[in-house]
Amino acid sequence: PLNPANVQGDILVGLPKKVQHYLFFQIDDDVTAFRKRLRLLIPLITTTVQVQDDRAKIVANKKKAAELGKAPELLRLSGVNIAFSQFGLNKLGIKDNLGDTAFATGQQKDSQGLGDAGAPDANNNFVPNWINAFKNQIHGVVIISGDCDLTVTATQAAVLAIFNIGAHITLHEVITVKGVVRPGAEKGHEHFGFLDGISQPAVKDFDTKPNPGQETVSQGVILCGREGDVVAGTTTPFTRPAWALDGSFLALRYxxxxxxxxxxxxxxxxxxxxxxxxxxxxxxxxxxxxxxxxxxxxxxxxxxxxxxxxxxxxxxxxxxxxxxxxxxxxxxxxxxxxxxxxxxxxxxxxxxxxxxxIRRGVQFGPELTPEEVSSxxxxxxxxxxxxxxxxxxxxxxxxxxxxxxxxxxxxxxxxxxxxxxxxxxxxxxxxxxxxxxxxxxxxxxxxxxxxxxxxxxxxxxxxxxxxxxxxxxxxxxxxx
Ligand code: N7H
Incomplete structure (x- = not known):
């Protein structure tokens, strides 16, 4: 059976967040050093069980504050997860085929198929109208969440310090995209103003009390290697390496x-x-x-x-x-x-x-200014x-x-x-x-x-x- 302590916390429950940084990185040439540093990061990675504990703490803290008639205390809770692209696997020398053609191709090559605007370059390769940072090969992303900017910035510094101890650089930041939940009554609403994150599938034997209308899906719909990890519309299982068990693909879009x-x-x-x-x-x-x-x-x-x-x-x-x-x-x-x-x-x-x-993600950018509204x-x-x-x-x-x-x-x-x-x-x-x-x-x-x-x-x-x-x-x- 599924052991939630083996699954990174953002997948099945979601890292709690007011602020969330996505640190997109490249692995430096000393791959062995990177892999040793990654070992040191593992204790910082928030598992599903830890996220459940953190969420319970947040609920108790809010309840206590309401009883005392005060604003909730800042708990300084933060969460860390990590994920790798195909370029990252290549760099690490992990040669197993994960069995997903979109993942193997990478999103930039897939962008034309997704319908993104762009144009062919001199070699007739489609180049999307993306910001330059994302035209680099990105090897991985560290997701860092927390209850305020200071907590998240401090946690990000701790993550970078592990990979880049002293002057020994094993990881380069390509770009950090900083998300922030909207303020006040707009909390949970995306920037057009609509409440988001309502409809998620319930995962069998994990989300055991689905809400009315919420469908339960096989674990393999979200987690590789579990029951139902099959080509859609068939009973044909995808071929995955054994280590893919309880991992999940993450499609990120800016x-x-x-x-x-x-x-x-x-x-x-x-x-x-x-x-x-x-x-x-x-x-x-x-x-x-x-x-x-x-x-x-x-x-x-x-x-x-x-x-x-x-x-x-x-x-x-x-x-x-x-x-x-x-x-x-x-x-x-x-x-x-x-x-x-x-x-x-x-x-x-x-x-x-x-x-x-399962949709996670977060809003970025400021609220509308009066000039934007009037113009x-x-x-x-x-x-x-x-x-x-x-x-x-x-x-x-x-x-x-x-x-x-x-x-x-x-x-x-x-x-x-x-x-x-x-x-x-x-x-x-x-x-x-x-x-x-x-x-x-x-x-x-x-x-x-x-x-x-x-x-x-x-x-x-x-x-x-x-x-x-x-x-x-x-x-x-x-x-x-
Ligand atoms: Fe969407 N929006 O504000 O309009 N989305 N979405 N989305 N979206 C949903 O039901 C939005 C995007 C899905 O089960 C809600 O939880 C915006 C992409 C799916 O009934 C709102 C953007 C993709 C659902 C938005 C964006 C999806 C969903 C209602 C981009 C996939 C669940 C809240 C900026 C390719 C549908 C809710 C269901 C819901 C908005 C992107 C997919 C308000 C602004 C790229 C599967």
Whole structure:
């Protein structure tokens, strides 16, 4: 049976965070020294069991504070996890094939397939419009989370000190991307304003009390080598080396969001005199109201109490009698419907189990400034460090982006083609600007009408595919 102490803590539970740094690194040429230092890092790596303890401490601390009528104490808790790319495995001399073609290729080579904007270079190799740091070969990422900037910065310094004791450098930082949870009432909401992180699959025999509507998946959907680690739609197991057991792939994307531009589009495209408000339009593009309440259950008005209630906010399947073949309640191209179509596929006999991912990640960048609101233009970079754990990138992350979000015909061709996922769908056609996008079903009063989506409000600027090994693999295979 699964021993949670063997699994890195971000995968099944999630490192608690107000601040989270992603330290993308390259391993220096003295690989033996790096592997010895990695051994020293292992005691700092937060396992699933430790994350559960930390979360219990946070709950108790909040409870105590409420009883005393005070603000909760800063616990100075931090978490550390590590993951490696294919380039990192190559550098370490680990030659086993992990059995995932997307991972082996790396995300930069996969970016054209994901629909990222870019252009061919002189050798006719596609180069995405990413920031330069991510055009380097990245060997791995250290994820450092904690309750405030100081805790995380101090923990990051401790991690770097291990790898670079004295003047002996074994690891180089390529870039540290710094995430921060949004303040006050926006906590847990991404930058467009929507509550995020609601719908996650429950993992069999680990998440033993799923919420209503939350589906339980086989362990192998998230953890390599476990039951259900199979090619989607088949019973064929992936071939993995033995050390891959209880590791998980991590698809990381550095996604910028054009928030004032998105807000202005919603305002300009709404028709409030007919009850089609910009809030309703936004909710239909996402599949949920800003509060988190699903439009499939609350099609006409938000229900903030239901939005934050785990007993209500995931309890839907897009199978209300009138929603099967129409877009009454939720457009087919709504982001949540595109990325987890639930009964749209199951009614056709297709299981979505192996397409599921566990989303972690965090927001980055400041709140909107008054100038940005008044000009309708983004001046400060902000968005989502998207992080998805899965037992297979080809089964899930890559497939969701490529074959669902970017596929205008998905999920159902009736009554009209759904179009692109309004939030993340990408139409890669040109060097600077992506091709045109549109969707249907945005307006509940006119479901066959096509809504043109003039720009992409989510802009990928980097990323990589990683593998987050188990603690035993870090000890016995990765370190010395
Ligand atoms: Fe999405 N958003 O604010 O609009 N996402 N997402 N996502 N996403 C979800 O149900 C968002 C991205 C999924 O099970 C919610 O937990 C933004 C990528 C999946 O019903 C919101 C970005 C991919 C789900 C957002 C972004 C996905 C999901 C509702 C980029 C995969 C669960 C909260 C900046 C390729 C669907 C919730 C389900 C939910 C937003 C990216 C996938 C609000 C802004 C790249 C599987």
């Amino acid at each position: 996604l910028f969001q054009l928030v004032p531009e998105f807000d202005n589009f919603l305002k300009a495209s709404a028709d409030p005199t007919k009850g089609f408000t910009s809030d309703l339009l936004g909710a239909r593009l996402v599949g949920r109201w800003k509060s988190g309440a699903p439009v499939d259950v609350f099609p006409l008005a938000d229900n903030p109490a239901a939005g934050k209630d785990p007993l209500q906010n995931n309890n839907f399947r897009y199978d209300f009698p009138n929603d099967f073949d129409t877009q009454d309640r939720c457009p087919f191209a709504g982001h949540t419907r595109k990325t987890n179509p639930r009964n749209d596929l199951e009614q056709l006999g297709f299981s979505t189990e192996n397409r599921r991912i 309708g233009k983004t001046h400060h970079g902000r968005g989502l460090i998207f992080a998805a754990y899965c037992g297979s990138i080809t089964n899930s992350f890559q497939f969701i982006q490529q074959s669902w979000a970017n596929n205008q015909g998905f999920p159902i061709q009736k009554p009209v083609s759904p179009g692109f996922d309004a939030i993340i769908g990408q139409n890669n056609q040109g060097p600077d600007d992506n091709g045109p996008r549109s969707m249907s079903g945005a307006n509940p009063n006119n479901q066959t009408a096509t809504l043109s989506l003039p720009i992409e409000w989510v802009v990928p600027k980097g990323g990589e595919y990683f593998f987050s090994p188990s603690i035993p693999a870090l000890r016995d295979t990765f370190s010395l």
